[in-house]
Amino acid sequence: MQLAARFAADLAALWPEEEREGPLGLAVSGGPDSLALLLLAHAALPGRIAVCSVDHGLRPEAAGEVALVERVAAARGIPFTPLAVKLAPGNLQAQARAARYAALAEWAAAQGLGSVATAHHADDQAETLLMRLNRGSGLAGLAGVRPRALIEGSEIPLLRPLLGWRKAELAQVVAEAGISPADDPSNTDPAFDRARLRARLAEADWLDPVQIAASAAHLAESWQALEWYAELDWHEMVMREDTPEGLPGYTYCANVPRVIAIETILRVIRALGGHATRSEAARAWERLWAGENASLGGVLAVPGVERVEKVGVMMRVWRFRPEPTRGSVN
Structure with a gap:
């Protein structure tokens, strides 16, 4: 009992x-x-x-x-x-x-x-x-x-x-x-x-497996905190901006630690109908942070630096659009 x-x-x-x-x-x-x-x-x-x-x-x-x-x-x-x-x-x-x-x-x-x-x-x-x-x-x-x-x-x-x-x-x-x-x-x-x-x-x-398992539980709590912050980042720093051709697009004001930005990148990719792994999103972050274009999950991301009116400062601004099909003319 x-x-x-x-x-x-x-x-x-x-x-x-x-x-x-x-x-x-x-x-x-x-x-x-x-x-x-x-x-x-x-x-x-x-x-x-x-x-x-x-x-x-x-x-x-x-x-x-x-x-x-x-x-x-x-x-x-x-x-x-x-x-x-x-x-x-x-x-x-x-x-x-x-x-x-x-x-x-x-x-x-x-x-x-x-x-x-x-x-x-x-x-x-x-x-x-x-x-x-x-x-x-x-x-x-x-x-x-x-x-x-x-x-x-x-x-x-x-x-x-x-x-x-x-x-x-x-x-x-x-x-x-x-x-x-x-x-x-x-x-x-x-x-x-x-x-x-x-x-x-x-x-x-x-x-002691019980103590190792307890450490995993603490790490899980930390991950929950990061997920919460990533949700906030998505709602506050990502804006939908459709392309002139009427295709969906998103603009991301990237100003958070790398681990959070990776989660936001993954969410943007999903919102545009694509799929990517965390490791792929991490490599995309590295390219974008270095000022280079990144392509993943059928999405093209283009980096820039702009003054963002809602916060009043210069920030990294990354634009995500469906990747052009091969052979298409822009």
């Missing part, structure tokens, strides 16, 4: 009672982490959860893992839905993740669920932060796995109430319930970066 109360408190911090308009959906793979999520949620919210399990079609064992989750859910009277997805060509892990979350959103909408929870825990968060540090990620990446977000392309809240829990704690919950969880061999396959890092972390007992 103590663990159930702890889980209920962690869940309430992400999903207050007054915001709950439907049952809690759980994404359960059959591994020890997600089975622990099922057991804890069942104890804390009896009769108010639903479970699904996704088969990505990548391993022959996956069907048995889905069946395991179905048996565990059925034994507790929990509604269960098996989901099968087909992956598009490309990076398998990335495609599996995209397909999984798309399936979760569709399932949640069809079942009238209030939100969906996954079993990411402190060890996962620590691994994510260290991997991204090693890749030179910016603040958005270093914020790690968010405790609460929306499933991409939907309005379904995505919750991760176990980010303060250790993997060993969750395994113990499952063991005490007398359940033998599934074992995904990719978790220890050295072909994957995360598996190699996980093995090294197990040897470094001086590292």
